[in-house]
Amino acid sequence: MSENCLFCGIVAGSIPSQQVAENERAIAFMDINPATRGHLLVIPRAHAKDLRESAPEDLTAATLLAQSLVTTVIERLDADGANLLSCIGADAWQSVFHTHLHVIPRYKNDPLQLPWHPTPGDMEEIAATAAELR
Template sequence: MTENCLFCGIVAGNIPSTQVASNERAIAFMDINPATPGHLLVVPRAHSTDLREADAEDLIGATLLAQSLVGRVIERLNADGANLLSCIGAEAWQSVFHTHLHVVPRYQDDPLKLPWHPTPGDMEQIQATAAKLL
């Protein structure tokens, strides 16, 4: 755990999140600035800044967890597809410097154009969507 890292705080349980899945190496929780309904983050439990320095076993755990969540969002949220995105560096839209994968459900008529500009979501809607993925 790295001090002052938002995602380390979430992994440690010191910062609240709406967790929907986990395994030995990673956790998944709802993004509080969702690009589309059901937007999730998959975060290795161990701190690394980005994919370049992440432990291979952590990446495997996070990727397998993301794979299972892609299936859930398509099936349970009636998404038409999904984006799996990892941002590496500020110029590539990385805003939290802890390795993470975005699982972004895509819907035929959604307005998302990459890059999106995060804005706070409705917490009740985020939590209701999370309940569908548990």
């Protein structure tokens, strides 16, 4: 637990939330700034700044909980799909520095647009980058 972490406060019960699911290592609750109807956050109970610092067991528990919630939001909210998103670092839109996964239900005509607009890349650059990562 981190003393100044909003999500640790939610885990501890000192900050109210609309919790919808949990397992031994993770909880899921409604995002109070929803991108779409049904937007959830799934967090490990243990504090870590982002997924790079999370214990593998915590990431597994959070991911499995998120997986079940994707099915739930599609079935119960009649969503057409869902995005699963983890932001790592302020420049990647992370605003709460506690590992979390966004489960964002998607609807055919919802207004959400991510800033990424896929365009074809340079295949040589892609191959060179792949080599750097191997």
